[in-house]
Amino acid sequence: MRLISLIKKEMLQLLRDRVLIFILLWAFTGMIYTAGSGISLEVKNFPTIIYDMSHSLESRELVSKFQKPYFKILAYVNTEKEITEWLDSGKASMAVIIPPDFKRNIDGQGAKIQVIIDGTMSMSATMAVSYVATITYKYAIELLERKMGVTQKFFNDIPILDERTRVEFNPNTLTSWFMSLLELFNVTTMVSLLLTSAALVREKEYGTIEQLLVTPVRTWEIFFAKIFPTCLSVGAFSLISIFLMIKGVFKVPIRGSLFLFYPVMIFYVFTMSSLGIAIATVARNLAQSMMLMLVILTPMLMLSGAWTPPESMQTIMRYLSLISPMRYFIDFGYSVLFKGSGIKYVWDDVLGIVVIGIVLFTFSAYRFRKNFAK
Numbered sequence: 592m593r594l595i596s597l598i599k600k601e602m603l604q605l606l607r608d609r610v611l612i613f614i615l616l617w618a619f620t621g622m623i624y625t626a627g628s629g630i631s632l633e634v635k636n637f638p639t640i641i642y643d644m645s646h647s648l649e650s651r652e653l654v655s656k657f658q659k660p661y662f663k664i665l666a667y668v669n670t671e672k673e674i675t676e677w678l679d680s681g682k683a684s685m686a687v688i689i690p691p692d693f694k695r696n697i698d699g700q701g702a703k704i705q706v707i708i709d710g711t712m713s714m715s716a717t718m719a720v721s722y723v724a725t726i727t728y729k730y731a732i733e734l735l736e737r738k739m740g741v742t743q744k745f746f747n748d749i750p751i752l753d754e755r756t757r758v759e760f761n762p763n764t765l766t767s768w769f770m771s772l773l774e775l776f777n778v779t780t781m782v783s784l785l786l787t788s789a790a791l792v793r794e795k796e797y798g799t800i801e802q803l804l805v806t807p808v809r810t811w812e813i814f815f816a817k818i819f820p821t822c823l824s825v826g827a828f829s830l831i832s833i834f835l836m837i838k839g840v841f842k843v844p845i846r847g848s849l850f851l852f853y854p855v856m857i858f859y860v861f862t863m864s865s866l867g868i869a870i871a872t873v874a875r876n877l878a879q880s881m882m883l884m885l886v887i888l889t890p891m892l893m894l895s896g897a898w899t900p901p902e903s904m905q906t907i908m909r910y911l912s913l914i915s916p917m918r919y920f921i922d923f924g925y926s927v928l929f930k931g932s933g934i935k936y937v938w939d940d941v942l943g944i945v946v947i948g949i950v951l952f953t954f955s956a957y958r959f960r961k962n963f964a965k
Contacts, residue, residue: 649694
């Protein structure tokens with residue numbers, strides 16, 4: 592009865608906080624929609640300028656290959672000074688320079704063009720370079736067919752490597768599928784930390800935590816009552832998010848079992864809530880707890896493998912990522928929801944979440960008893 596009364600008290604406090612309810616609703620809907628529709632890893636309408644010094648039929652043919660939706664030609668410039676101005680001002684991100692001897696070299700030993708790209712946004716720049724390489728390669732094949740009078744049959748009769756790429760799980764390589772799920776995992780992590788930490792810090796600020804401790808309730812009952820509302824609210828809002836936003840708006844196919852995903856997710860929320868309590872035992876007020884959360888969340892996200900596979904990290908970073916529960920949760924979430932993997936393929940991620948969860952729970956309980964149950 593004591594535990595039920597405490598849980599009821601925490602749930603009433605949560606439900607009465609309208610601002611917090613709005614934040615939860617926005618986090619699991621608006622933030623996911625913004626991430627899924629506002630972030631794109633593909634090259635679209637890449638701002639490009641052209642400096643064609645050849646003015647030949649061949650150069651115009653090549654320029655015509657830079658079409659939408661990948662490239663957007665903003666201007667045809669006539670001097671190198673204009674190129675510098677466009678790139679330095681940020682109005683253009685790429686300049687294609689075709690030399691005056693372009694046509695003559697095509698008929699000779701081979702022509703060259705120069706492409707200058709703003710590498711500030713390295714990911715987009717890298718993608719744009721690969722697009723340019725593909726365009727020039729295909730145009731070279733067209734010129735070869737035209738010059739030698741060969742047909743497709745000619746290429747079929749010579750040794751050639753036929754590459755046929757098949758993309759699994761996300762055949763159209765839609766960024767929205769990846770980003771919407773990633774944002775769900777991020778929001779789950781942040782909200783789990785925020786709710787539990789804020790609830791306990793408020794008790795400290797109002798001086799009601801001492802009142803709780805002099806009542807007949809046990810320390811672990813207070814501890815559990817702070818975590819239970821977070822698990823319940825995050826579980827409910829994430830369910831809404833999966834069916835309303837991820838599956839409804841972005842049409843992401845949920846291939847795996849929700850009956851496998853949800854128990855592990857709830858335990859992950861429990862793990863992050865335990866970390867939130869540990870933060871609350873250190874912080875003196877809500878502002879300090881928010882700053883501590885930023886200090887913890889930033890490296891946790893960077894080491895999660897969401898943006899860089901652990902195999903591509905430096906050795907020390909790869910080992911440090913093993914202590915991040917977010918690494919296991921993101922890998923588990925993508926494997927189950929995106930790929931449809933069963934427990935046979937994700938048991939190691941589940942084990943990682945459980946082990947880290949037990950460690951964090953034990954540490955948080957120790958900190959809680961040390962600071963409040965003296």
